Amino acid sequence: MDEAKSIKTPLTRKTIDSLSAGDFVLLSGIVYTARDTAHKVLNELIAKGDKPPIPLKGQVIYYMGPCPPKPGYVCNSAGPTTSSRMDAFTPALLKHGLSGTIGKGERSQYVIDAMVKYGAVYFSATGGTAALLSKSIVSMEVVALADLGPEAIYKLELDRMPVFVGIDARGKSLYGNRR
Amino acid sequence: MFLEMNRRLPRDVFNVIKSAHKRETHKVARTILKQILDNAEIAEKEGLALCQDTGTAVIYIEKGEKVLVNGNLIEAIEDGVEKAYIDGFYRKSMVKHPLDRVNTNNNLPASVHIEMVGGDDFVIMGMAKGGGSENASRVYMLNPTTTEDEVADTVAEDLIEIGGRACPPLFVGICIGGDLTLAPSRAKQLLFREVGKKSGDLISDRIASKVKERLNRSGVGPMGLGGDTTCLEVWADALPCHIASLPVAVSVCCHSLRRAVVRI
Numbered sequence: 001m002d003e004a005k006s007i008k009t010p011l012t013r014k015t016i017d018s019l020s021a022g023d024f025v026l027l028s029g030i031v032y033t034a035r036d037t038a039h040k041v042l043n044e045l046i047a048k049g050d051k052p053p054i055p056l057k058g059q060v061i062y063y064m065g066p067c068p069p070k071p072g073y074v075c076n077s078a079g080p081t082t083s084s085r086m087d088a089f090t091p092a093l094l095k096h097g098l099s100g101t102i103g104k105g106e107r108s109q110y111v112i113d114a115m116v117k118y119g120a121v122y123f124s125a126t127g128g129t130a131a132l133l134s135k136s137i138v139s140m141e142v143v144a145l146a147d148l149g150p151e152a153i154y155k156l157e158l159d160r161m162p163v164f165v166g167i168d169a170r171g172k173s174l175y176g177n178r179r
Numbered sequence: 180m181f182l183e184m185n186r187r188l189p190r191d192v193f194n195v196i197k198s199a200h201k202r203e204t205h206k207v208a209r210t211i212l213k214q215i216l217d218n219a220e221i222a223e224k225e226g227l228a229l230c231q232d233t234g235t236a237v238i239y240i241e242k243g244e245k246v247l248v249n250g251n252l253i254e255a256i257e258d259g260v261e262k263a264y265i266d267g268f269y270r271k272s273m274v275k276h277p278l279d280r281v282n283t284n285n286n287l288p289a290s291v292h293i294e295m296v297g298g299d300d301f302v303i304m305g306m307a308k309g310g311g312s313e314n315a316s317r318v319y320m321l322n323p324t325t326t327e328d329e330v331a332d333t334v335a336e337d338l339i340e341i342g343g344r345a346c347p348p349l350f351v352g353i354c355i356g357g358d359l360t361l362a363p364s365r366a367k368q369l370l371f372r373e374v375g376k377k378s379g380d381l382i383s384d385r386i387a388s389k390v391k392e393r394l395n396r397s398g399v400g401p402m403g404l405g406g407d408t409t410c411l412e413v414w415a416d417a418l419p420c421h422i423a424s425l426p427v428a429v430s431v432c433c434h435s436l437r438r439a440v441v442r443i
């Protein structure tokens with residue numbers, strides 16, 4: 001594909017606004033993983049007014065739970081999980097500064113509305129290409145909820161991970177152009 | 180069997196993705212299909228799992244009546260599955276209780292189905308079935324007066340509605356008829372059929388091609404991001420059923436259809 005946009009996390013408002021649905025993006029920098037349980041925990045902490053274990057401002061969360069560590073590899077196969085399961089928990093995180101999410105599949109309209117309101121993008125990573133995607137992960141460490149194994153919160157450093165802008169900060173979406 | 184399966188796409192699956200990539204006209208969709216093909220090559224070369232969701236181990240066995248099995252068949256199968264998921268560094272994706280969600284840590288139990296058939300063949304069919312596409316599978320109990328076109332439309336509309344969640348382009352098995360036990364089991368078993376192979380039942384085959392055509396016209400595209408390729412193959416079959424019923428089971432699999440068949 002031609003003209004991939006290279007961008008780096010944390011995302012600035014300028015970067016966010018420069019992205020449009022359909023863009024092919026090579027994403028570098030720090031991202032955090034969180035799946036169902038981690039989202040529930042983050043939401044509970046925010047609701048109580050406690051500090052979440054990861055920064056949110058300008059950050060990107062990747063909905064992913066990797067295969068167990070394999071000797072000789074920074075990260076074993078790792079790809080996105082279905083984003084809609086995280087929908088209910090997403091607006092609260094966006095409100096606290098989260099600027100991007102990476103997953104697969106459609107988002108609910110209320111998530112899109114919150115993305116527009118707080119300024120955030122949604123990236124689609126290709127499900128079922130976990131061997132390929134894992135090549136872009138240059139470092140990985142558990143930062144919270146270690147006992148959850150693949151569902152723990154990991155801090156990842158990415159080097160040009162290929163993703164698409166599925167929904168941009170103006171609410172334009174590649175989903176739903178159905179015939 | 181499961182060690183190899185999670186690293187290497189079956190040739191018919193790889194080839195049908197390859198020809199879809201050649202035909203695809205949307206830019207984003209072409210890139211995604213290319214990523215899927217590249218992923219298959221990396222996974223095979225490096226012995227990495229194709230997808231981090233290495234699935235539930237689904238096993239169908241057809242045991243010829245003349246075949247004698249020594250020892251405990253299910254135990255032997257489960258030992259094999261456990262070893263593959265540990266040796267392969269694959270994700271263990273089974274929880275013991277659906278509501279307390281504690282992981283069994285060995286990817287067991289497997290989902291094992293044994294059928295007695297005539298003859299002296301022993302056939303083992305194994306599939307690593309991911310959760311994302313399993314969640315898109317369903318059973319309908321339709322009115323017995325439902326027409327062929329209505330069946331195809333119902334199935335197709337709902338698959339379009341699922342959109343990108345089940346990692347399209349999809350493979351789909353449809354069983355028309357049977358009952359609540361037989362229909363979903365047969366629908367899933369259809370996913371073992373070679374790409375391009377028909378059932379021989381003309382009505383089922385017409386439904387299969389209608390659903391496939393409808394999906395590929397839908398614009399859902401790879402990962403739901405738009406394109407010509409939403410579905411790679413649909414297999415359908417019919418079973419006898421009760422006069423008052425018309426069950427239709429739809430078993431959905433993502434593009435990463437990891438399956439193998441061994442005949443002994």
Ligand code: SF4
Nearest residue numbers: 128230309311346433
């Ligand atoms: S639906 Fe298939 S390709 Fe997608 S994440 Fe699940 S197993 Fe992997």
